[in-house]
Every structure is written in structure tokens, then in C-alpha cells.
Amino acid sequence: MSPQKKTSGERSPFNWRSLFESFRPRREGTMPAGLILVVIVLAFCVAGLLDADSTLRKSNAKGDGIRNEIAKTVASVTDALHINFFRNSIDDALGKNQGTKVDVEELLRQQAEAETAAAAEAAKKIPELTAPTPAEPMKIWVGGDSITQTFGTSFQRITQSTGIFTPTLDYHVSTGLARPDYFNWPEHLVKDVLPANPAILVIMFGANDGQNMVDANNKVLERYSEPWMTEYRRRVAATMDLLKSPDNQRITIWCGPPPMGPGTKTHGMDQLNYIYWSEAQTRPWIQYFDTWPFFSDSNGMFAANLPNADGVVRGMRQKDNVHLSTVGGDRLSWAVIDRIGKLVNLSAGNVTPPPTQGPPRSVVERTEVPPNMPGAE
Amino acid sequence: MPRSFEGAAVVSALADLAEIGVCAVLSFSLSSSHPGNPSMLFPTVDFAVFFLVVFTGSWLLRPHKIAWRWFILAASCVFYGWWDWNYLMLLFLSIGVNWFLGLAVFRTLTPEGERTNASRWLVRIAVVINLGILGYFKYFDFFVSTITEKMRSIGISVDAPILNIILPIGISFFTFQAISYVIDIGRGQWRKPLTLLDFAVYLSFFAHLVAGPIVRASEFAPQLDEEPDPRYVRSAESFMLIFRGMFKKVVISSFLAVQIVDPVFANPNAYGPLAVLMAIYAYAIQIYADFSGYTDIAIGVALLLGIRFPQNFDSPYIALTLQDFWNRWHMTLSRWLRDYLYIPLGGNRGSKAMMYRNLFLVMIIGGLWHGANWTFVVWGAIHGSYLVAERIVRAKWKGHELGLPPLLVKAMQWFLVFNVVCLAWVFFRATSVDEAFTVLGRLFASHGSTAGVSLLLMVVIVASIASQFVPSRFPQKAEVWFATWAPALQIAALAGGLVLVDALGPEGIAPFIYFQF
Numbered sequence: 079m080s081p082q083k084k085t086s087g088e089r090s091p092f093n094w095r096s097l098f099e100s101f102r103p104r105r106e107g108t109m110p111a112g113l114i115l116v117v118i119v120l121a122f123c124v125a126g127l128l129d130a131d132s133t134l135r136k137s138n139a140k141g142d143g144i145r146n147e148i149a150k151t152v153a154s155v156t157d158a159l160h161i162n163f164f165r166n167s168i169d170d171a172l173g174k175n176q177g178t179k180v181d182v183e184e185l186l187r188q189q190a191e192a193e194t195a196a197a198a199e200a201a202k203k204i205p206e207l208t209a210p211t212p213a214e215p216m217k218i219w220v221g222g223d224s225i226t227q228t229f230g231t232s233f234q235r236i237t238q239s240t241g242i243f244t245p246t247l248d249y250h251v252s253t254g255l256a257r258p259d260y261f262n263w264p265e266h267l268v269k270d271v272l273p274a275n276p277a278i279l280v281i282m283f284g285a286n287d288g289q290n291m292v293d294a295n296n297k298v299l300e301r302y303s304e305p306w307m308t309e310y311r312r313r314v315a316a317t318m319d320l321l322k323s324p325d326n327q328r329i330t331i332w333c334g335p336p337p338m339g340p341g342t343k344t345h346g347m348d349q350l351n352y353i354y355w356s357e358a359q360t361r362p363w364i365q366y367f368d369t370w371p372f373f374s375d376s377n378g379m380f381a382a383n384l385p386n387a388d389g390v391v392r393g394m395r396q397k398d399n400v401h402l403s404t405v406g407g408d409r410l411s412w413a414v415i416d417r418i419g420k421l422v423n424l425s426a427g428n429v430t431p432p433p434t435q436g437p438p439r440s441v442v443e444r445t446e447v448p449p450n451m452p453g454a455e
Numbered sequence: 456m457p458r459s460f461e462g463a464a465v466v467s468a469l470a471d472l473a474e475i476g477v478c479a480v481l482s483f484s485l486s487s488s489h490p491g492n493p494s495m496l497f498p499t500v501d502f503a504v505f506f507l508v509v510f511t512g513s514w515l516l517r518p519h520k521i522a523w524r525w526f527i528l529a530a531s532c533v534f535y536g537w538w539d540w541n542y543l544m545l546l547f548l549s550i551g552v553n554w555f556l557g558l559a560v561f562r563t564l565t566p567e568g569e570r571t572n573a574s575r576w577l578v579r580i581a582v583v584i585n586l587g588i589l590g591y592f593k594y595f596d597f598f599v600s601t602i603t604e605k606m607r608s609i610g611i612s613v614d615a616p617i618l619n620i621i622l623p624i625g626i627s628f629f630t631f632q633a634i635s636y637v638i639d640i641g642r643g644q645w646r647k648p649l650t651l652l653d654f655a656v657y658l659s660f661f662a663h664l665v666a667g668p669i670v671r672a673s674e675f676a677p678q679l680d681e682e683p684d685p686r687y688v689r690s691a692e693s694f695m696l697i698f699r700g701m702f703k704k705v706v707i708s709s710f711l712a713v714q715i716v717d718p719v720f721a722n723p724n725a726y727g728p729l730a731v732l733m734a735i736y737a738y739a740i741q742i743y744a745d746f747s748g749y750t751d752i753a754i755g756v757a758l759l760l761g762i763r764f765p766q767n768f769d770s771p772y773i774a775l776t777l778q779d780f781w782n783r784w785h786m787t788l789s790r791w792l793r794d795y796l797y798i799p800l801g802g803n804r805g806s807k808a809m810m811y812r813n814l815f816l817v818m819i820i821g822g823l824w825h826g827a828n829w830t831f832v833v834w835g836a837i838h839g840s841y842l843v844a845e846r847i848v849r850a851k852w853k854g855h856e857l858g859l860p861p862l863l864v865k866a867m868q869w870f871l872v873f874n875v876v877c878l879a880w881v882f883f884r885a886t887s888v889d890e891a892f893t894v895l896g897r898l899f900a901s902h903g904s905t906a907g908v909s910l911l912l913m914v915v916i917v918a919s920i921a922s923q924f925v926p927s928r929f930p931q932k933a934e935v936w937f938a939t940w941a942p943a944l945q946i947a948a949l950a951g952g953l954v955l956v957d958a959l960g961p962e963g964i965a966p967f968i969y970f971q972f
Contacts, residue, residue, distance in 0.1 A: 097942040107938045109690035111514040114759065115507070117690075117945050122503065124950035129957055168958040224717075231722035251713060252961070393886050396721070403886050404722050404893070 128165050130156040135259065181294060182264040182316040189268070189320060204362040205326045207277050209423035210242040216422070219271055221248035222282035225335060225401055232407030233280065233414065236435075240415070242427030246276065254287040255313045264317050272321075277328055278422075279321060280414055282369075284335035284350040285400060302346055307353070315357045318364045329421060330364050331414055336373035337380040339399025365421065368443035372413050373406065384409075388433035405435075412436040417443075505534065506756065509661075513760050514685045524656050524679065534661035535625070542623040546659055549588070553633040554654040556581040560640045561648045568643035578641035582634055589630045592623060594827040625665035627824060629658050631791055636672045638795055644673065653679055662757040666749050668767040669787040675762070683761035691938035693755040694945075695930065698952050700751030703744035705960035707919060711741040713961060715907040720884055723894040727903025731894060733912060738884050739877045740919045743771065746785070770923035772876075775868040777841050780876060788824075792817050811846070815839035830882045830891060837879040873920075 097116070103109060109117070126133065134153040156162045210216035218237055220230045226249040237243035248271065253261040263283070271279070291299045291309055299306040321330045334351035351370065358366035373394055375381040382395045386409060394406035402410060412431035419429055509530045516523040536543045556577055563573035636654070639645055649657065649672060657675045719726050719734035726734070747768040754764045767787050774780035781789045793802075800813040815836075822835020857864060878895075885891035897903060937945070 097946075100941050101939055101945075103687075103938050105687045107689055107691040107935055108687040109938065111510075111685040111688050113942060114688055114690050115511060117942050117949065118507065118510075120946045121949035121953065122507075124946060125953035128950060128954045132957060165954055165958060168955070172958065227718055228721040231718070231725045235722070235725055396886055401721065404724070404890060407722060 126152065127156050127161050130165075131162045132165060132169075180258070180262060180265050182258075182313055182320065185264050185268050186316050186319055202362065203326075204365075204421065205323070205329050207327060207329060207422045209426060210277075211426040212241045215242050215244045216278065217246070217274065217276040218243045218278045218280065219246045219248060219274070219276035220280040221250075221271070222333075223249065223253050223284075223286050224251040225285050226282050227251065228396070228402045228404065228407040229282065229333075229410050230407075232402075232404060233411040236408065236411045237415065240424070240427035240429050242424060242429075246274070252286055254283045254285070255310065255317060256287040256289050256291045259292075264313075264320055267317070268320055272323075275328075278418060279328065279330040280333065281330060282333040282335060284347055284354075285338070287350060288346050302349060307349075310350070311353050311357065314353050318357055318361050322361070322363050326363065328363060329418075331367050331417060332358055332364050333367045333369050333410075333414065336369045336402070336410075337378075339380045339382055339395060365417070367414055367417055369410060369413075371441050371444055372410060372437055373402075385438060386434060387431070387436045387438045389438075390434070408435040409437050413441075501537070505530070510759060514688075517682060517685065517761070520680070520682075521652070524652050527661075528652070528656050528659060531656070531659040531661040531664060535659065535664055538624050545588075545623055545626070546629065549585070549629060549633055550651075550655045550658050552584060553581060553637055553658070554649070554651050556584075557637050557640045557648050557654070560637060561645070564641075564643060570641060570643065574641050578638055581637040585630050585634050589626060592626055594823075598827070628667045628669055629664060631669050631788075632658055632671070635669075635791060635795060639671070639673065649676055660757075660762070662753045662760075662762070663764060666746070666753070667785075667787060668750050668753065668764050669791050670764055674765055678762050681761075688761065689758050691934040693758040694949065695934050695937070696751045696755030696758070698949075698956075700748040700753075700755065701956055703748030703751065705956050707915065708741045708744040708748060709961045710915065710959075711737040711744070711912075714909075714912055716741055716884070718907055720890075720894065723890070723897045725904050726897055726907075727900055727905055728898050730903065730905050730908050731897040731900075733908050733916070735877050735881055735894070736916050737912065739772070739873075739880050740916055742880065742883070743768070744919065772873060772920055773869070773923045774872055775865055777838065777845055777872055777875065780872060781838075781842075788821070792821050796820060807850075811843040814842050814846075818842065825883070828886075829888050830885055833882040833888055833891070834879045837875070837882065841875050 101109070130149070130153040134149045153162070207216070208214075220226065220233045222230070226247075230247040230249050234245040234247045237245045250261050250263075250266075253263060255263060258264070287310065288301055290301050291306060293299055293305075293309050299309055318330070318332070321328065332354055334354050335347045338345060338347060348370070351368070355366045355368070358364040370378070373381065373384070375384075380399070382393060382399060383391050384394050385391045386405075392405045393403050394409065395401065396403050412435055415424070415429055416431075416436075418424065509527075512526050512530070513523065516526050532543055532546075535546060560574050560577045560581070563571050563577060565571060636649075636657075640648060648654075653676055654672075656679065657670075657672055660670075660675070663670050714737070715730065715734045716738045719730055720738075723731060750764075750767040754767070757764050765787055767785060769783040769786065771780050771784035774783055797813055797817045800816060801809050802813060803810050816839070818839030819832060819835040822831040822833075822838070825831045825834070859867075881894050882888065882891045885894060937948075940948070
């Protein structure tokens, strides 16, 4: 640069043209505070425009009030101007956002069209499944959110060890029923899971669902508000309906999430449990499994450490007080197998839990889930 | 001051990449804070907006020293209270008690600054009070459950209360800083105690409040009286530190956690040796990326306000000895342990056996500082034992030549130290000692899944380690070069960097690992 040419570092006071001229700091690596403020604010603005779609997705999930309104406005502007192309191209290249806008009701309509009257009649009673044997093991699928990661891997290992199951594990972290735009579980179940024809599905959602939702009319529903509950119930009910098999030869064990520990951001699990439990009451092919007592103390409160059947107290949760430890995963797996044993004859397999892994006999599911919930009978 | 640069030179950024948006600037609201709120993590839009306000206010008020102090104190309270306003009382309590004790200790010193019996007792009281509060929040449940289990093992059933106490964020860090202040006064290292306002600003300063670095009053307080020139803010270095920190935290740490570390540690029995080995190496990178990423951002943020923090990491995974590793890893904790624990225990004075005992004890206590779990004790014991062994071997083999090429010897040393550190990390990460042994046992399994192991994973691990060998002069040159870019180009680079990190990161940002300590 010629010595005569002025650079922005030498200029004062600030003028906009200086933004486009190379900068010569008076001291190496420095910049005036005022110019830094301009750089940061403008960088945020540009990033905000480029990232508007991503911001809106997250704002829909947790945003409150004006924050969400502004995110919508910015996203609509960037959409009209196609500024979001840059970010969306990166997402596409990275294979992000596997979700779709297909609503669960649409999937249900397609399924209902194919359903016969005989099948509807058959679904009125609990499916009677053929007892599995080592020669003819039963296909069992376990899936859900990140809690299912530990539980599912335990369940997969333990069911395999019984000799009468062929398990498949299918978990997706940060997913649930609240964000089909991020991961569409109902669609995944219909397209990828059910065609493999598992006789039993073990499913767990909820830990990621305590967030705002967007309904079919693009309206943001505040989490745990009445409209939110109604919408969530609709999704749960429809997902349960999707899991009905035409020949009534499939059972879904729908596991409610366990209590979450202190310091976690996840709460309201029992409100979701009530929805799962109450919707399962009218659907014999859905068996609600109450995980709560298996991970709480005698007062029904979260407990990180609990005794197994051998009386030894072990850590049931990971350090985040949300996810299960391997020990917790084993405990839940044996409890679920015990529950399956009440529906299907499992006598051909080794389904007796070692006392070091299984819960004490005194720990049982609650008779009413959860107690004292409005509307619970 | 030396600085470390592990990553490629890239432009900087300031705010949450996960949620960045113009909208956020307008939606900043303190009223949304309530107990149970997530803490104000650095890479969030809340912090970005908070920082813009603080940055502007700080430079406007800097010439007015008292007003500036009150402003920074108020900002720090907002930052801490964002998580839970109730715990602000604990911070105020720590400020009040330690300032008072510091003053009392100072007044009991001789006019020449020599210790007296009274000053010694007051220092001991300060240490007991600080460790008592820390112990209650951190170790009460651990202590009760350990006693209960021991009694159960001898046939006595006790229904002891487990309080499920929530650990206030940052308590370990500000407690250590407070202790160092009182002890330094007691040692006569401070000729004048800080005013209450200065001490409050020091202990609560938001950039180091929740996860360090552990800054000493002697490093921080003099900067309060300086009046940095707003024309010469170290922008390039700050931007670089902040961007690098966010990339490490949001992209590297999160990727490794989700891809392999969490699944393998959650259920090691399902995995074979390759996956387990990759998970162990990946965790070594994850915890480094997470923690050093946080301190990079903290140092960068403070620097933008004209405050220089001490360096906390200096490419620790290039160390050829474990002693060198501790000169490079969490450096502010290492020197705290050295000055306030190792030396008072006797340090290198006395017999070799005593020195080894001191070294071992310091590492055990350092382990327990991280949390109330036997896994941290084992972690400390591994480090302590190896440090002792290293000294014994060095003393015995001094002057001996192996007859091998020096480069090969260095490579072998590096490999050994890195793997010992990784071995210790297994205990650090596992939820129990049993689980840690299960993970290690799977290294010798004859079968198991390789799920999660991919070429990308290996590239990330190798590149992360290799980046630590990059000489620091390269990123420093890049900084200087970046500072000469036209501001518009800097804006574009920062914005592009923000979007890229957001895109490469997962949905949402997990809290920093070191927040739990």
C-alpha cells in the first residue's frame, strides 16, 4: 500500500467507506473499540440473516413471545430473498434435518384406507403372539430418543442372551414427537420399522419433548399449555394407531420416561406419562410400561442410586441425571422383559434376571399413572 | 505471555452459532430468568446480546473507575443470576466473608508484613469456611452414601438422608480464587487488601466465574486500576480465541460425544476393542476441546474488555512427560495446587519419600476437586503414581543412553504419556470404577460392535492431536494478518464462521463439561 493512501486505521472519526478499505492498525492486532462494536453487530446481523431458518427452528422449539415473532419475520424475509440458500445447502450437504412436514394424521389416513373391518375387530383385544423359541426367535425392535441409547443397548444385549429374541436397536438422539421437522418418528416407523415386521416394539419418547411445538397451522404452542397438551396427545394417539398391525400380531411396549434428576433442564415427564398411559388404555396393542418406580425412591422422587435385587446400591443414572447408566439400562431391560413375559410365553428362553441386574421384586409399576393427575381415574 | 494455538488459523466470532439472529438483539429480557433456567452459556444468543451491552457499557464507563466497577459487578450478577438468582446469595456470602477475613488477616500481620499467630489462625479459619461450604455442596451426598454402603456391607442397615444437593455453578472456581486471596495476604504478598468493591469485581467477574481460568487477585486487581486505551483493543487475538473456542466446543467436542464417546461409555459391553479404543482417544480430545474451548472463549471475551487472563492450556497432548503435561493442562489449577497445597505440604523440601508422598497427595486431592466419586480418586492416583514413577526413573537413569535415535525416544515418550493420560481419562469419564474397568476390559474382548467408528472420526481424532504440534507462530501471524483485513471482510469472515460452526454443530449445545466441577 502506498504511503499516501489513507487506510481505515488512520481515519477518525468513523465513516462507512472505511469499512471497505484495508485496515492498518496503529498497534499490531488491535482495533478501536467503536469499530469492533460495528464489526460484531454487523457480523451478527449477517449471520442472523444467513442462519434465519435454523434460528426459527430452534426458536419454535423453545422461543418465547417476541423472540419467536422476530425469528419468523426474519426467516420469511430471508426466504423471500433466498438468502437462506447458503445455510440450507450446507445442511443438505451434511444430511441434517431428516425431518419432514408429513403429519401423523396423513400417515394414519393412508393406513386406514388399507385396513379391513376384520382387522379393526381383531384389534379390540390384546394381541396373542406365538411363543418364541430358540428355533423360531421373536423379532423385537427397541427405539426412541437418547435415553434409549443406553437402555436399548442393554436391552439388545440382554434379549439376545435369552436366546429367543432377535433384537434391533434404533435410537435417534435429540428426537421425540415434538419436532417432526427435525426427525419424523411416525414416518420413520411406518416407512422403516414396521416393514421389517417386528412382533414387539419397545419405544420410549418424552425426554426431548418438553419444548414448544408448531401445529398444523404453523402456530407455536407453548410447552405444557393446554393447546400443547391437546396437540401432543393427538400425535401420541395417532402414533399409537399407526403401530396397530392388520392381523393384530404386534405389541408395542410404550415406556414412559423415568424421573429426571436435580439440575437437569428436563421436567414434566409425568405429565407426558399421563398422556401415554391414558391413550394406551383404549388401545390393546399398546402396553404402557411405567418406568417411574424403577428409578425413584419410596416417595416416588428421583433417585440416582438404588438397590438391585441383590440389595447392593448402584448408580442408575449417568452424571447428567437424565440418561441411564449401564446398570440402569440393565435394570429397565429386565423389568420390560418381565412385562413382556406377562403377555407372551417366554418359557423357552432364559428370562430370569440375575439379582445383580434385576430390580427387587418389591418394585412394581404404579397402578395409576401418575397418581393425582387431572382427569386420572 | 505465552499463548498456545492448536487449531488452524481462522477468523473469530462471538455469539451463539446455534441460535444467532438479529432478532435476538431485540429480545433480550432479564425477566425470563428463573430458577432452573439454563445457565448463560458462552455460545448462546443470550450471551451474545449480554456481551454487546457489556462491551459497549464497559468502554464507555472505563474512564470512570468506580462506575465501571459497579457496572461490571452488576453485569456479573446478571450473568450468574441467569442460572439461578438464589445462588447469587452464595456468591455474595463468599465475597463478604473472604473480603472480611482478608482484611482481618492483613491487620494481624506485623508492620513489615510478617505472619503472626493470629494471622495464621485467621487464614486457617478462612480455608475451613471455604472448604466447608464447598464440601457441603460437593461432597455431602458422596460422604453419606459411602458410609451407608460401608455399614450395609457389615450388615448394618442405615436409612441416611441423601439430599440430592445441586452444585452451584462455578463454586469450585470462585472458592479457590477466594482461598488464594486470603492466603496471599497471610503470606504478606499483598501490601494492601482490596476494597470490597474491587474484591467483589474480582471474584464475580463473569468471564472466569463459572469455569475458570482460576485467576489470582494479584493478576486481576492491578488491571482494575489501569485505563486501557479504547483505540487499541486486541481484536484479532480475541476473535481468534473466541472462534477457536466455539469451534472446539460446538463442533469437535459435540461430534465426538455423540458419535462414539457417549454410546460406548453408556454400554461398553456392546462394543469391541476398536470402538472402545477410539472412544477412549475421542474422550481425551472431547474433554480437551470442551474445557480449553471454554477457557479460550473466556480469555477472548475478557481481552475484548481490556482484561488479560492467564493462559490455561498450552497444547497438553504434545507433552513428553506427565510433569510437562501438567505444565500445559489446566495450568491455573496446576499452579494453584502447587502454591497452596504442594508447597505447604512440604513440596520438594525434605526427603524424596516425603516429596513423592506430597506429589501423590496433591493429585488425589486434585482428583477429588473434580467431584465426589471414587473414579476421580483413581484418576488422581494414576496421575500421582505416574508422576512419582517418572521422577524415580529419571533420577535412576539420568545420564544413561538407550542407544536409540532421539526422535524415536521422543516418540516413545509421547506415546506412553498420551496413553497414560487416556487411561486416567477412562476413570474420569466413567460413572463408577466398575464401569471404568468394564470399558478397559473391552479393549481385550474378542468380539463386539464397531458402530460409531468411521474414517471421519479417525480423521478428527488424528487432526485434533496433530493440530497441537502446530507452532504457535503460525496462528499468531494469521492474527496479525487478519487484523489488517478491511472491516467489511472481517464482518463477512465472522458471519461465515458463525454460520459454519452452527451448521457443523449439533442441534442445541450441551453444557460445558467443566461446569459440573
